[in-house]
Amino acid sequence: MKYLIMMFGGIGAATQDRSAEWIAGMHELLMKLDTELKESGECVASDALVDPSQAKTVRFINGAPVPTDGPFAEVKESLAGYWIVDVDEERALQIASRVVAYTEYPMEVRRIMDHSAQP
Amino acid sequence: MNGQHRVEDLLREVAPQVLGALVRRCGQFDACEDAVQEALLAATVQWPVEGVPDRPRSWLLTVASRALVDAWRADSARRRRETVAAHDPTDYALAADPAGIPDADLPGADRDDTLVLLFLCCHPALSPPSQLALTLRAAGGLTTAQIAAAFLVPEATIAKRISRAKRRIRAAGARFGLPAQPQRTERLGVVLHVLYLIFNEGYTTSSGPALQRTDLIAEAIRLTRLLHRLLPGEAEVAGLLALMLFTDARGAARTDTDGRIVPLSDQQRELWDTAVIAEGQAILTRTLGTGPVGPYQLQAAIAALHDEAPTAGATDWPQILALYDVLTTVAPGPVVTLSRAVALAHVHGPRAGLALLGTLDTDERMAHTHRLEAVRAHLLEQAGDITAARHSYLRAAKITTSLPEQRYLELRAARLHQPAPLANPGD
Numbered sequence: 001m002k003y004l005i006m007m008f009g010g011i012g013a014a015t016q017d018r019s020a021e022w023i024a025g026m027h028e029l030l031m032k033l034d035t036e037l038k039e040s041g042e043c044v045a046s047d048a049l050v051d052p053s054q055a056k057t058v059r060f061i062n063g064a065p066v067p068t069d070g071p072f073a074e075v076k077e078s079l080a081g082y083w084i085v086d087v088d089e090e091r092a093l094q095i096a097s098r099v100v101a102y103t104e105y106p107m108e109v110r111r112i113m114d115h116s117a118q119p
Numbered sequence: 120m121n122g123q124h125r126v127e128d129l130l131r132e133v134a135p136q137v138l139g140a141l142v143r144r145c146g147q148f149d150a151c152e153d154a155v156q157e158a159l160l161a162a163t164v165q166w167p168v169e170g171v172p173d174r175p176r177s178w179l180l181t182v183a184s185r186a187l188v189d190a191w192r193a194d195s196a197r198r199r200r201e202t203v204a205a206h207d208p209t210d211y212a213l214a215a216d217p218a219g220i221p222d223a224d225l226p227g228a229d230r231d232d233t234l235v236l237l238f239l240c241c242h243p244a245l246s247p248p249s250q251l252a253l254t255l256r257a258a259g260g261l262t263t264a265q266i267a268a269a270f271l272v273p274e275a276t277i278a279k280r281i282s283r284a285k286r287r288i289r290a291a292g293a294r295f296g297l298p299a300q301p302q303r304t305e306r307l308g309v310v311l312h313v314l315y316l317i318f319n320e321g322y323t324t325s326s327g328p329a330l331q332r333t334d335l336i337a338e339a340i341r342l343t344r345l346l347h348r349l350l351p352g353e354a355e356v357a358g359l360l361a362l363m364l365f366t367d368a369r370g371a372a373r374t375d376t377d378g379r380i381v382p383l384s385d386q387q388r389e390l391w392d393t394a395v396i397a398e399g400q401a402i403l404t405r406t407l408g409t410g411p412v413g414p415y416q417l418q419a420a421i422a423a424l425h426d427e428a429p430t431a432g433a434t435d436w437p438q439i440l441a442l443y444d445v446l447t448t449v450a451p452g453p454v455v456t457l458s459r460a461v462a463l464a465h466v467h468g469p470r471a472g473l474a475l476l477g478t479l480d481t482d483e484r485m486a487h488t489h490r491l492e493a494v495r496a497h498l499l500e501q502a503g504d505i506t507a508a509r510h511s512y513l514r515a516a517k518i519t520t521s522l523p524e525q526r527y528l529e530l531r532a533a534r535l536h537q538p539a540p541l542a543n544p545g546d
Binding site: 010011012015016017018019020022023024027028031048050051053054 | 516517518525536
């Protein structure tokens with residue numbers, strides 16, 4: 001089963017009051033997690049996104065699609081990065097929990113659709 | 120495993136020579152390039168099993184020639200219907216009889232051929248990405264897969280890019296020979312720029328956990344070395360080679376064991392490669408003073424001053440600033456101004472550097488990179504303007520598209536952050 005594990009936030013939003021040691025610790029945790037998931041084969045794909053402030057959103061305005069500056073959601077709720085893991089739900093939640101234990105900030109876990117027809 | 124590597128290294132060295140020899144005799148760069156690729160594939164499969172032949176170039180030339188003739192034969196029905204422009208039937212004969220090209224001919228001629236190839240790959244009809252891909256393929260002997268892995272794009276993208284590039288060269292009517300002056304000097308400039316871009320691509324991409332990636336840095340240096348051997352009198356070629364060597368010499372110290380960026384001022388200089396630095400110095404010493412000083416020589420001289428300093432504190436910043444002053448007149452640009460601002464700050468204080476940065480604020484070319492803001496942040500920190508420095512670091516962190524850079528900048532911002540005092544310090 002594949003799950004998408006999502007991390008939210010942007011620079012200076014959720015982590016702006018954290019100390020340098022804390023931030024260094026977070027970077028270390030994310031790097032270690034990435035390596036572990038790749039080595040275990042559980043990770044299908046993972047990546048970090050450029051800060052939400054740099055996003056563009058295409059909105060439908062006055063009858064036409066218009067690109068506008070800024071993310072769709074608020075910065076603190078914008079996607080920052082993701083892991084696609086090939087595991088069961090319990091394991092996916094466990095992985096997410098490991099990050100949340102440190103960041104104290106929510107992460108979403110969502111099952112990825114199958115593309116085959118099911119009886 | 121070792122044997123496989125030796126075969127690969129040999130093929131990469133010999134491939135451009137074979138391509139050059141074939142194109143020189145038969146024209147049709149694109150068809151010859153396809154044929155050489157087939158021969159390389161055959162060699163990759165057969166040589167590890169049957170052993171490397173006594174005359175590897177002749178072997179490859181024979182197989183490539185056969186592939187070429189086969190392709191022409193398959194094509195001939197279609198060709199008869201097309202207007203064939205100046206196609207000499209003796210080309211077929213030459214292609215069909217590679218024994219007519221003695222191996223003894225190759226050593227002397229092949230060095231010129233690689234030069235012609237390099238120039239051809241940087242033909243003005245091609246876009247820079249195409250020039251890079253074709254150079255790495257035809258002159259560097261890399262496979263499509265290796266080039267794709269190096270640039271982190273799908274293999275199909277590179278394959279299409281190379282096919283289009285070869286068709287463009289054919290459509291442009293490019294002949295297999297060095298262009299006459301003044302185009303030759305101009306083209307040499309393009310070749311140097313392409314090699315510089317290849318080096319830069321290899322140098323700035325994240326080191327991260329070890330992936331199976333082609334070493335673009337090594338490839339750029341190898342091709343530039345070759346160019347330097349072929350054109351010993353060209354000072355800018357020597358300058359570029361020296362610049363690459365001085366930069367690459369610092370490679371081991373650029374990131375720490377966790378892949379985090381280490382800025383020049385904080386690098387462990389004992390990790391720098393002194394042998395490579397010495398080679399760069401020798402080249403520079405031979406070159407400077409032989410003619411007008413070009414931008415690559417100037418950049419190499421600046422890099423040399425960094426690499427020669429035993430500690431960051433011992434860096435000869437006044438001399439570096441003087442060189443940037445010359446570079447600004449010889450090859451002005453926002454990146455040079457940015458680097459000069461750093462040098463200026465070291466010599467005349469951070470405020471002087473910040474003032475110069477201000478002139479870049481309206482430069483469109485700096486609008487989408489994090490570099491201006493990152494340098495500004497460093498200088499503001501040095502100037503003691505902590506709040507503004509933190510703001511700049513965060514701004515740069517938001518703009519950058521490099522994850523290691525972002526983490527570095529975020530950390531620097533956090534170091535400047537004064538946490539709010541505890542409500543009850545006694546707890």
